Amino acid sequence: MKKAALLLGAVVVLLMAGAGVWLASGWYGSSTVSEDSGFVVPQGASGTAIAQKLEEEGLILSADAFLLRARIFGGSGTIKAxxxxxPAQASSAEIMDILQSGEVVLNFVTIPEGLPSILVHERLMAVEGLVGEIPVPDEGSILPDTYDFQTGEERSAVVARMQAAMDDYLAEAWSKRTDKSVVKSPEEALILASIVEKETAQADERPMVAGVMTNRVRIGMMLGADATTIYPITKGKPLGRRIRVSELRSTNPYNTRAVAGLPPGPITNPGRESIAAVLDPAETKALYYVADGSGGHVFAETLEEHNRNAAKWRQLRRERGEM
Structure with a gap:
């Protein structure tokens, strides 16, 4: 009887040792997955659902075995969405460590300076990995920048971060405004900055364009920005044709060739440099500017000087076959 008991005990020990080796090798041993893989943990997914998803995607052999080993070896950390x-050949232990680390893969979406909200909406709706519907954001509420997001994140959450970034930057910039600025509120700063953003693509010109616009606002002169006239027609999208005479004569509040003062709202999402420019514009007596043919503008203090500059620009366009 003693020998039988000893033999049975030895068998039990061997079985337990074998089970331990099986459990440990299945947890710490390398997998046969030959390539790096992406894996998404959905928000609110249970441990069972995550294990089943790992099995379905071929990253582990068995969801049940993974869950059993995780209870024994997995530690007390939580898996984060x-x-x-x-990585290729990652063991179950390595996979668990990765999922509990919270070191998620980030994706990025860029909103360029001067992108109107209707196109921000189209860009975000086209981004793979984001979910959910969103309305077109309020014009001028988005700060142009590059933003990170996680796969499966709500588009509304990304928009909220973009809008919070604009609120934060605008508050910071407003606190640093100089007495050269003519705008009376952060909202007016956004409106004027959106016009400056559309009037020049050259960053180094923005303070000067802002100076001209500031001078015009100060003396009650019409701003004369074609981009504001176009805005009610396209909501910021390219017009695709020349502005009609009837549109230039329209007395809608966005037509700054017919109505003095600022339009009722921004016409795009201005970047940091344009906002800073209207809050600290260049000191200048210039009231006019026209394209110089090289991507920039030439500025003038008098209408006579401006007309000469405009004539040179028209002649250059004729020589290029643009007129």
Missing amino acids: GEYSI
Whole structure:
């Protein structure tokens, strides 16, 4: 009887040792996955659902075995939602460590300076990895920049971050405004900055264009910006044709060739430099500017000087076959 008991005990020990080796090798041993893989943990997914998803995507052999080993070896950390990068041949232990690390893969979306909200909406709706519907954001509410997001994140959450970034930057910039600025509120700063953004693509010209616009606002002169006239027609999209005479004569509040003062709202999402420019514009007596043919503008203090500059620009366009 003693020998039988000893033999049975030895068998049990061997079985337990074998089970331990099986459990440990299945947890710490390398997988046969030959390539790095992306894996998304959905928001609110249970441990069972995550294990089943890992099995379905071929990253582990068995969801049940993974869950059993995770209870024994997995530690007390929690798995965080997001997208993760799983290296080739990662063991179950390595996969669990990655999913508990919270070091998610980030994707990026860029909103360029001067992109109107209707096109911000189109860009975000086209981004793969974001979910959910969003309305077109309020014009001027988005700060142009590059933003990160996680796969499966709500578009509304990304928009909220973009709008919070604009609120924060505008508040910071407003606190640094100089007495050269003519705008009376952060909202007016956004409106004027959106016009400056559309009037020049050259960053080094923005303070000067802002100076001209500031001078015009100060003396009650019409701003004369074609981009404001176009805005009610296209909501910021390219017009695709020349402005009609009837549109230039329209007395709608966005037509700054017919109505003095600022339009009722921004015409695009201005960047940091344009906002800073209207809050600290260049000191200048210039009231006019026209394209110089090289991507920039030539500025003038008098209408006579401006007309000469405009004539040179028209002649250059004729020589280029543009007129």
